[in-house]
Amino acid sequence: MDVMTAIVTRRSEKVLGEPAPSDEEFAYLLRGAATAPDHGRLRPWRWILVRGDARAALARTLTTREPRAVEKDPASLLEPPLRALLVFAPLPGHKIPEWEQLAASCSMTHALMMLLHARGYGSIWRTGRLCTSHGLRGLLHMADGERLLGSLDIGTPPKGPRQRRPLPDISDRVSVFEAVPAVRAAGGPREAAGAE
Numbered sequence: 001m002d003v004m005t006a007i008v009t010r011r012s013e014k015v016l017g018e019p020a021p022s023d024e025e026f027a028y029l030l031r032g033a034a035t036a037p038d039h040g041r042l043r044p045w046r047w048i049l050v051r052g053d054a055r056a057a058l059a060r061t062l063t064t065r066e067p068r069a070v071e072k073d074p075a076s077l078l079e080p081p082l083r084a085l086l087v088f089a090p091l092p093g094h095k096i097p098e099w100e101q102l103a104a105s106c107s108m109t110h111a112l113m114m115l116l117h118a119r120g121y122g123s124i125w126r127t128g129r130l131c132t133s134h135g136l137r138g139l140l141h142m143a144d145g146e147r148l149l150g151s152l153d154i155g156t157p158p159k160g161p162r163q164r165r166p167l168p169d170i171s172d173r174v175s176v177f178e179a180v181p182a183v184r185a186a187g188g189p190r191e192a193a194g195a196e
Helices: 003-009 023-033 053-065 074-078 098-118 128-132 134-139
Strands: 045-050 082-088 122-126 147-155
Touching: 003 098, 023 045, 023 098, 045 053, 045 098, 053 134, 082 098, 098 122, 098 147, 128 147
Parallel strands: none
Antiparallel strands: 045 082, 082 147, 122 147
16 A cells, blocks of 8 residues: 555544454554654653453543543443553653654654554544543553553454545645845945945
8 A cells, every 4th residue: 555545545443343453563563653753763652552351441440530531431442452552751851842752752653553554454543531531640650741642542444445535625724935035225235344
């Protein structure tokens, strides 16, 4: 699958079944995704993979301590065969500002979603109250300064034709900068210093 086809056929997949990538395959794809733009090669992120019975522990924490964190149904937390939680772990006080570290984390995640799609897997990015749950922070042993950016739910989508998404009109989102000659001060061109 070429890159443009991957981009225009990827969808957020709400229905995901087995199989999901193994830990080894996830790590392999992540190595590719980690080549995304990352000023300073800081890799200010880490992933926590949740599978099997661990999904139930995640669901229990959210429904017991943060009942509003589950928008529709606690069972929805058990549906994807792999739930990959992205923890943003910025390096404080670094010369690379935090916003650039966040941008690098987002670039890496998008690259990972493209690689998953190209391999036949589906994914959907989940945020919401999952990201602000204090109970979940404790369960995941998150350090001070770390933030949960969301969950990438991963599995195999139902088989079917992959529709190409129409390319949007972005004409109002692009402009071309053209240099304009500087306006000379009244009195004509300035003479070089020392000229007679």
